[in-house]
Amino acid sequence: MSSQHLPVQFAPFRLARQGQRLKGAIEIKGMARLTEALSDTEGAVGIELQFGIDEQGTFYARGHLSTQIQMTCQRCMKPVTLPIEADVALVFVSGDDQARNLAPDYDPYMVGNDAVTLAELVEDELILALPIVALHEDKTCEPILERLHTEADQSDQTQVKPNPFAVLSEWEGKK
Ligand SMILES: [Zn+2]
Structure with missing residues (x-):
């Protein structure tokens, strides 16, 4: 995977103004809330995020996250490896008022002091993309x-x- 050096934190409004793109991979090991749901903490998430401002003046990040996680199969209680592919469409907002006026195809992402921790954003998105019940897909397990x-x-x-x-x-x- 061709990767640039990913920042630990980034300023979303500045990246949007500059039309920046973040591409690379980060390990899931440090994502405590995510790994709580997993049976193995090894692995990395491929990240591709394009920042920009649309015609409505919305500061957005659109892109894709891709990883493989290991959870416990709820049928056989053995580990199952699951591919996770998550499309990201976020709008960066700094207050509740902005969050209310959003286009429906975006999810609001609250930004406190103009700095977002990349691993936290990625972790939030992956948690939303996790299956509610993990199962072996072929249903051959006992x-x-x-x-x-x-x-x-x-x-x-x-x-x-x-x-x-x-x-x-x-x-x-x-x-
Ligand atoms: Zn199973």
Whole structure:
């Protein structure tokens, strides 16, 4: 990936006035709120953001985020790798009044003292793009609930409480 050096923080209104473009990649490791939802914190996000001012005088950033994250599959409880592709269309606003008059195809991004931390903005956008429930796409994985039920059924049928050491040696024998 061809990358320029990405700033840790940037001044969105200045970048918009200059029509700047940010392109590169940052690691997801430092994004605490995002990695809370993940089963692995390795990886990076590809970032491409074009800043500008549209005909209405709106200071915007449009672009795309691309990454692969690892979450826990809610069917089998094993890790699943999911591609995340997120389109970004943000308007930088410094007050509530501006946020109310936005075009519907933009999301408002509140800017406090004219400096935005790039990793925070990217993290916010990725959290919105996460699936509500992570699942293996091919649906070939074994549901953990069914597995537990099957095990429970089998122990019901035997009517006797299995000796844990017998179960262990049986399991050892299967290896
Ligand atoms: Zn699964």
